[in-house]
Amino acid sequence: MLEIRNLHAEIGGKEILRGLDLHVRPGEVHAIMGPNGSGKSTLANVLAGQPDYEVTAGEVLYHGKNLLEMPAEERAREGVFLAFQYPVEIPGITNAYFMRTSLNAQRKHRGEEEIDAVDFLSLVREKMKLIEMDEKFLNRSVNEGFSGGEKKRNEVLQMALLDPMLAILDETDSGLDIDALRIVANGVNTLRSEKHAVLVITHYQRLLSYLVPDVTHVLMGGRIVKSGDRSLAEKLEESGYGWIEEEVAKGGAPA
Amino acid sequence: MSEGARERFLRHFEELQAVLPGSDQPWLVRMRESAVQSFRDQGLPTPKLEDWRFTNLKALETLDFRAVAASSVPNVPDNVLDGPRGAVGDAHLIVLVDGIVDAALSDLKSLPDGVQIRSLAASITTEPEKLENYLGKLDDPKLRALSALNQALFQDGVFIELEAHAVLERPVHILCLQRSGDPPTAVHPRNLIVAHAGSSATIVEHHLRMSPTQALVNTVTEVFVEEGAHIEHIKLQEESDSAFHLAALFVKQARDSRFRSHSLALDGGLTRFDIHAVLAEPGAECRLNGLYAPQNDEHIDHHTTVEHAAPHTNSFELYKGILDGSAKGIFHGRIHVRPDAQKINAMQTNRNLLLSDRASVNTKPQLEIYADDVRCSHGAAIGQLDEDALFYLRTRGIDAAEAKSLLTFAFANEVTAELPIDTLRRYTESFVMDWLPRSNV
Numbered sequence: 095m096l097e098i099r100n101l102h103a104e105i106g107g108k109e110i111l112r113g114l115d116l117h118v119r120p121g122e123v124h125a126i127m128g129p130n131g132s133g134k135s136t137l138a139n140v141l142a143g144q145p146d147y148e149v150t151a152g153e154v155l156y157h158g159k160n161l162l163e164m165p166a167e168e169r170a171r172e173g174v175f176l177a178f179q180y181p182v183e184i185p186g187i188t189n190a191y192f193m194r195t196s197l198n199a200q201r202k203h204r205g206e207e208e209i210d211a212v213d214f215l216s217l218v219r220e221k222m223k224l225i226e227m228d229e230k231f232l233n234r235s236v237n238e239g240f241s242g243g244e245k246k247r248n249e250v251l252q253m254a255l256l257d258p259m260l261a262i263l264d265e266t267d268s269g270l271d272i273d274a275l276r277i278v279a280n281g282v283n284t285l286r287s288e289k290h291a292v293l294v295i296t297h298y299q300r301l302l303s304y305l306v307p308d309v310t311h312v313l314m315g316g317r318i319v320k321s322g323d324r325s326l327a328e329k330l331e332e333s334g335y336g337w338i339e340e341e342v343a344k345g346g347a348p349a
Numbered sequence: 350m351s352e353g354a355r356e357r358f359l360r361h362f363e364e365l366q367a368v369l370p371g372s373d374q375p376w377l378v379r380m381r382e383s384a385v386q387s388f389r390d391q392g393l394p395t396p397k398l399e400d401w402r403f404t405n406l407k408a409l410e411t412l413d414f415r416a417v418a419a420s421s422v423p424n425v426p427d428n429v430l431d432g433p434r435g436a437v438g439d440a441h442l443i444v445l446v447d448g449i450v451d452a453a454l455s456d457l458k459s460l461p462d463g464v465q466i467r468s469l470a471a472s473i474t475t476e477p478e479k480l481e482n483y484l485g486k487l488d489d490p491k492l493r494a495l496s497a498l499n500q501a502l503f504q505d506g507v508f509i510e511l512e513a514h515a516v517l518e519r520p521v522h523i524l525c526l527q528r529s530g531d532p533p534t535a536v537h538p539r540n541l542i543v544a545h546a547g548s549s550a551t552i553v554e555h556h557l558r559m560s561p562t563q564a565l566v567n568t569v570t571e572v573f574v575e576e577g578a579h580i581e582h583i584k585l586q587e588e589s590d591s592a593f594h595l596a597a598l599f600v601k602q603a604r605d606s607r608f609r610s611h612s613l614a615l616d617g618g619l620t621r622f623d624i625h626a627v628l629a630e631p632g633a634e635c636r637l638n639g640l641y642a643p644q645n646d647e648h649i650d651h652h653t654t655v656e657h658a659a660p661h662t663n664s665f666e667l668y669k670g671i672l673d674g675s676a677k678g679i680f681h682g683r684i685h686v687r688p689d690a691q692k693i694n695a696m697q698t699n700r701n702l703l704l705s706d707r708a709s710v711n712t713k714p715q716l717e718i719y720a721d722d723v724r725c726s727h728g729a730a731i732g733q734l735d736e737d738a739l740f741y742l743r744t745r746g747i748d749a750a751e752a753k754s755l756l757t758f759a760f761a762n763e764v765t766a767e768l769p770i771d772t773l774r775r776y777t778e779s780f781v782m783d784w785l786p787r788s789n790v
């Protein structure tokens with residue numbers, strides 16, 4: 095589904111991704127861990143089509159198509175979803191109106207009929223129930239004045255609503271309380287199927303214990319330097335990244 | 350030398366003098382003559398005046414405007430009303446064509462008791478003593494040349510009177526249509542609103558182009574809001590982009606009264622709107638809101654003055670500009686607090702969204718605060734669309750053009766959300782939503 099080869103990307107003249115490779119098959123959940131500033135959000139943003147990043151080398155294939163050539167909105171319509179590490183506040187547009195507009199943009203792209211306000215409301219209510227989110231958030235401006243955790247939950251709500259093929263969650267667990275974490279993980283799990291894939295960027299192994307990734311990667315210095323199973327996340331939580339740094343320094347080839 | 354604006358408008362006065370209403374009312378004759386004298390002394394305002402630094406009326410010097418006598422206004426087919434009526438919806442309708450009330454087009458059935466809506470010219474004939482108490486009492490021809498011009502030349506307009514405690518449920522829709530013509534027309538309608546104690550009404554002053562040619566409107570509205578009365582005034586401006594729209598709103602508020610002005614300057618070539626609110630007695634509160642959206646080379650200038658003349662008075666101002674092309678926006682907000690006016694709240698905000706790097710804005714607060722127990726805040730900002738928000742919307746599948754429209758809509762929302770008429774609010778919202786030319790994004 096997603097094939098990233100030798101990806102190099104820079105921002106403001108600074109190279110952040112330096113030859114990143116990643117291969118995600120349908121049905122898989124991949125976790126990406128890595129120290130602050132290692133390029134995790136950069137990867138997520140490049141995949142979502144953030145125009146400030148410049149890809150200088152490499153390629154990204156999504157369902158066999160060149161993802162990097164598509165504008166951000168087209169990627170979304172083709173099923174790529176990014177849950178932002180820092181969701182943006184948009185005063186003056188209600189959450190409901192925003193989500194209905196996005197859903198309709200995607201439905202139109204798929205040649206489906208637009209959903210009217212009434213049907214939308216019952217659909218979104220159902221999703222809100224799933225992630226135990228209060229309906230009052232529908233009539234508030236998008237993310238405006240939401241607490242950190244509420245913003246994250248709102249990202250998960252959008253994900254549940256848009257039902258993306260490839261969901262990228264950038265630290266969606268940060269700022270969530272323990273109950274919320276479980277609920278959010280359930281939300282993601284309902285998305286799991288042999289067609290969907292999820293890329294989970296996180297610092298903590300807690301979310302992974304609910305989500306159980308198929309593969310865990312370590313991103314460092316703009317590259318995936320190590321990949322492994324669940325136990326890698328546990329080891330990282332215990333011992334930090336020092337030992338991997340040493341391994342890389344010794345010339346240990348990235349797994 | 351060819352005729353300049355001053356000579357031209359003085360000639361209009363000569364031409365119309367015989368037909369101007371009130372020629373048998375000595376007080377009105379005196380008022381007109383003194384206004385003519387004031388205009389003769391001042392001429393049109395020039396950028397040499399501090400208040401006119403950014404708005405130049407030079408183009409009026411050479412344009413050969415023609416005066417329109419009431420009797421020469423031809424009939425307008427009533428199907429022209431279908432579109433404009435839709436903007437406001439169900440309302441008491443009074444239509445002006447070229448500044449003259451057209452009774453046949455108006456729809457003033459089922460006015461509740463205690464409410465009068467009629468032609469100002471007619472009222473000058475039927476109740477001159479009453480009008481003498483109000484007409485021209487709030488604007489000063491010596492201080493404002495355009496008021497002088499209006500007082501000298503006004504032929505008609507709307508007179509609304511609400512008796513004490515009269516409540517008007519449906520809004521009043523004053524529809525000002527102006528025909529085009531060659532040479533272009535110049536009209537000077539004058540409206541008067543008197544809201545006696547405890548009354549309330551919502552009044553829309555709607556200025557609409559009938560064709561995309563040049564025309565000049567120089568309008569003045571005076572509003573008396575007596576004790577405990579509540580008036581909502583909406584000015585909806587949809588004029589041709591080669592029109593000259595010069596307007597003023599003068600308001601005087603008594604004890605515990607409420608007044609809200611909503612200026613929706615959606616279209617208009619060169620626009621100047623002066624708003625002057627006097628909070629004359631304790632407990633009076635006014636809110637002045639505005640949304641201006643000039644495109645291409647349109648020019649929209651709002652000058653507001655709030656005068657806190659009594660203690661315990663509040664004022665809130667919120668003006669938002671959306672500018673595209675090489676449009677120009679001006680906001681100048683003057684707040685004057687008199688020395689004995691303590692316990693004052695005065696808030697003023699002006700925010701501007703520039704959608705093009707050729708568009709520009711001049712914004713300036715002018716605070717003259719002579720009392721010490723005053724809470725006053727003011728802020729001005731000029732910015733572009735938020736790139737992060739734009740990207741966020743796009744990552745949800747919304748294309749760039751629609752995302753920009755949505756954010757523009759969101760920007761205007763603070764002002765549109767306060768519109769007291771749902772139909773008009775939706776009308777304005779969809780105007781904003783469709784406003785960005787798609788080709789431009």
Ligand SMILES: Nc1ncnc2c1ncn2[C@@H]1O[C@H](COP(=O)(O)OP(=O)(O)OP(=O)(O)O)[C@@H](O)[C@H]1O
Nearest residue numbers: 105106108110128129130131132133134135136137
């Ligand atoms: N506009 C920019 N100009 C220069 N450097 C930038 C810019 N934006 C991001 N960076 C840098 O890119 C690097 C990678 O940032 P990124 O946000 O991808 O890290 P991350 O792995 O997500 O970190 P965290 O775990 O803290 O979220 C950081 O060093 C950051 O400072």
Ligand SMILES: [Mg+2]
Nearest residue numbers: 134135136179
């Ligand atoms: Mg990050």
